[in-house]
Amino acid sequence: VKKIAVLTSGGDSQGMNAAVRAVVRSGLYHGLEVFAVQRGYAGLINDDIREMDLRSVGDIIQRGGTILQTARCKEFLTPEGQQLGAENLRKRGIDGLVVIGGDGSYQGANKLNKLGIKTMGLPGTIDNDIPFTDFTIGFDTAVSIVVDAINKIRDTMSSHERSSVVEVMGRHCGDIALYSGLASGAETILVPEVPYDLDEIANRMSENFKMGKRHSIIIVAEGVGKGEDIAAEITKRNGIEPRVTVLGHIQRGGTPTHNDRILASNLGDFAVRKLLEGVSGKACGIIKGELTVTDIDLVVNSKKQFNMELYELAKRLSQ
């Protein structure tokens, strides 16, 4: 490869900018010409592609969101849209592409790879729902935001209310709930991957209060249901009225943590080096601290394994 491009797609996540910066700077370092596609696959179809230099990615490593913007693009779901996207790269002589995004974005990357564009995927999503990587870019920041919010909720809870339900992001993957729940000492963590029993939860709550426990925090991943509904079900069972906080989009904003910046820097550089070695059609990840590549085909057809050990640990420590 001589010319490569980078795009961000799907939901944005903190650290995408750090990944873009790493791809651009690593590419230039290795003597490549590097291009950026604006607004994900929409920009690929609309030919919104520009050449990058070292300065184009200055002052972005600390910024949330993505300077390349992102889009959900229906047209790219069609073979015609994909052909057009590949054509717009080819006419500039761009033969390598790094796609930063989630599962849907990987599907698109897979299609482009099959059309002859050497494509690499980087996991950019706060949900941590991509298999074959322990962590995705943005997850660490999202968890930090939730933990910080729960610290604040705890302060006011000790003074007034004794119980809180906190709804966090995660439609299919409970990792944000799991990691932030463990890190903030939540009493109960509800995730889509593990069945739960509201009778048992409500009982345990009232027992714990009788025994002198002063806080109770229940974290609910949005895939389980609405925080409001869970709170209402609890009140029905034990009369306790938890206050509900829905954290929403603040989980996707703000400056990335150093962990996300370092992960993004490592993965961005790694993807470029792999392209130079002639590798393509792979998703990059980090497994037990090692940078890895896995066939995108396999990644998009697999489901992320839930970390039951961590879940059990959180349970043991929350009594």
Ligand code: ATP
């Ligand atoms: P997040 O997990 O944060 O929502 P995502 O990457 O999964 O991110 P999607 O909206 O699912 O977000 O996908 C982003 C874009 O990828 C879509 O708008 C579409 O253009 C493209 N895409 C998704 N699925 C496919 C597919 N099967 N084939 C080709 N392109 C696809």
